[in-house]
Amino acid sequence: xxxxxxxxCAPRDSSTCAKRQKVHNREAPPTKKAGVVPTLKAKWEAWxxxxxxxxxxxxxxxxxxxxxxxxxxxxPGCNRLSTVRSTSQVTERTFSHVRSDPxxxxxxxxxxxxxxxxxxxxxxxxxEVGDFGLYDTTRPYRLSFDGPFEELIFLLPLxxxxxxxxxFTRLTGRRFDxxxxxxxxARGFVENLAACAPTLxxxxxxxxxxxxxxxxxTAIELQSEPADPGDRQRWERLVARILPKLRxxxxxxxxxxxxxxxxxxxxxxxxxxxxxxxxxWLQERRLEGVxxxxxxxxxxxxxxxxxxxxxxxxxxxxxxxxxxxKFGRPPREMRSG
Numbered sequence: 001x002x003x004x005x006x007x008x009c010a011p012r013d014s015s016t017c018a019k020r021q022k023v024h025n026r027e028a029p030p031t032k033k034a035g036v037v038p039t040l041k042a043k044w045e046a047w048x049x050x051x052x053x054x055x056x057x058x059x060x061x062x063x064x065x066x067x068x069x070x071x072x073x074x075x076p077g078c079n080r081l082s083t084v085r086s087t088s089q090v091t092e093r094t095f096s097h098v099r100s101d102p103x104x105x106x107x108x109x110x111x112x113x114x115x116x117x118x119x120x121x122x123x124x125x126x127x128e129v130g131d132f133g134l135y136d137t138t139r140p141y142r143l144s145f146d147g148p149f150e151e152l153i154f155l156l157p158l159x160x161x162x163x164x165x166x167x168f169t170r171l172t173g174r175r176f177d178x179x180x181x182x183x184x185x186a187r188g189f190v191e192n193l194a195a196c197a198p199t200l201x202x203x204x205x206x207x208x209x210x211x212x213x214x215x216x217x218t219a220i221e222l223q224s225e226p227a228d229p230g231d232r233q234r235w236e237r238l239v240a241r242i243l244p245k246l247r248x249x250x251x252x253x254x255x256x257x258x259x260x261x262x263x264x265x266x267x268x269x270x271x272x273x274x275x276x277x278x279x280x281w282l283q284e285r286r287l288e289g290v291x292x293x294x295x296x297x298x299x300x301x302x303x304x305x306x307x308x309x310x311x312x313x314x315x316x317x318x319x320x321x322x323x324x325x326k327f328g329r330p331p332r333e334m335r336s337g
Contacts, residue, residue, distance in 0.1 A: 043067055051091070054079045055155070056137045057101035062089035074197035080205050081194045083112070085150045091143040098138060102325050104158040105137045106168075108216060110178060110187055114149030118142075123173030130179035132187060134172050134220075138280070141173070154190050156213065159284065164217045166232070167273040171220055182219040189215050231273055234260065238270065246285055249312040253278045286311045287326050290319075294335040304331045 044060070047069045051058060054071045069086035073079060109118065111127040118125055118133045120141040127133055135141040136158055162168055178187030193200075193208055200208075238260050245251050257267035271278050289311045293299045299307060305316060308331075313319040324330050 040065075040067060043069075047086075054082055055107065055153070056093065056103055056105065057097040058091055058093040059097070060089050060091040062087070064088045074194045075201060075205070078197075078202035078205065080155050080202065081190075081197055082153050082155075083150060083194070084153060085113075085148075086145070087148045088146050089144070093137065093141050095140055098140065101137075102322075103137055104326070106156045106158050106161045107135055107137070108154040108156065108190065109133050109135070109143075110152040110154070110190060112150045112152055114145065114147055116149050116151065117144045118173055118175075119144075120173035121169055125173060125175035127175055130177070130184075130187065131175050132178045132183070133175055134168070136169065136172055138276075139169070139172075152191060152194055154194075154212070156209070160209065161213055161217070162276075164213050165220065166235070168220075169272060171224060174224075176220055176223050178219070182215070182222050186212075186215040186219040231270060234262070235270060235273075238262070238267075242282075243285075246282070246289065247310060247312050249314055251282070251312065253282065283322065284326070286313065287323055290323065290331065291327060291334060294331050300335075304335070307331075 044062075044067070047060060047067075050069065050071045051060065054073070064087050067087055067089070069084075069089075072083040072085070074081035074083070109116075109127065110132040111129050113129060115126060115128050118127060118135060118141070120135045120139060125133055135143075138158065165171065177183045190212060193205065193212065197205055238257065241256050241260065242251075242253065245256070254264050254267060257264070262270065267278060271281055276284070290304075290307055290313075293302075293307045293311075294304060302310075308316065308319045320330060327334060
């Protein structure tokens with residue numbers, strides 16, 4: 001286990017680990033006078049701050065005069081598992097939000113009360129109690145609810161789920177049955193993990209990542225159409241050609257694609273099937289290479305700038321920004337840690 005918590009999880013505080021953290025209590029803006037009821041605008045501002053603090057940047061709107069909302073973290077200081085309770089609304093993450101907040105996460109939403117609608121990548125699905133669905137934060141999505149609801153949300157790193165479910169973007173915006181078979185096993189595991197989170201703490205939750213991903217992936221695979229085996233073979237051949245040239249700042253992915261008989265459009269579609277784009281995939285692999293090198297004793301005498309340049313980066317300010325966005329800390333801190 002790495003010492004640094006993931007996805008915003010802070011080390012467990014034993015004095016509070018048995019208490020659930022309600023974000024709405026700590027995020028709601030103070031009123032000017034004691035006893036003054038917050039306006040609907042104030043409620044919405046507080047709600048938006050709750051969502052941003054727990055998940056990613058997005059916007060919500062509602063025509064309900066009796067709006068309410070709360071986000072309940074399963075364990076203090078860790079947003080990995082949370083319960084959302086609210087009423088009718090539409091929540092959207094746009095391209096603008098993705099650009100301003102580029103974190104790469106997958107949200108697994110388990111419907112525990114009411115019902116909701118999930119839309120992403122041109123697909124939409126209705127989630128009833130016991131169902132679950134996926135949406136990823138690197139692409140726009142839309143969630144809508146026409147009445148009171150409750151959902152259990154499990155945040156996972158996109159790259160971890162994508163390794164187990166290549167091309168998982170074809171699975172977003174879909175409904176998966178969590179009331180029977182493998183779906184019930186996966187849903188029950190996540191729900192039990194949330195129930196035990198106060199005693200497990202953030203580090204304990206992270207220890208179950210691999211098991212949770214495996215159970216969810218198995219349940220999803222059993223309820224999905226298999227991926228095209230031809231695409232998998234084309235993907236493997238393409239990656240095998242790209243990897244030796246990862247460090248080349250002049251790498252031309254379209255040229256490599258043409259060598260494999262792929263048009264620019266086919267190349268783009270192949271990467272999309274794996275939840276990414278050619279540029280993002282290349283950037284991710286290079287960032288992972290830098291992260292590995294800065295933590296390797298053999299490269300301890302090399303500066304971070306030298307290592308970044310050796311992996312094909314040529315804009316240091318851009319490199320530091322995207323490195324921090326991906327790993328949650330700067331490379332110098334990763335090296336010293």
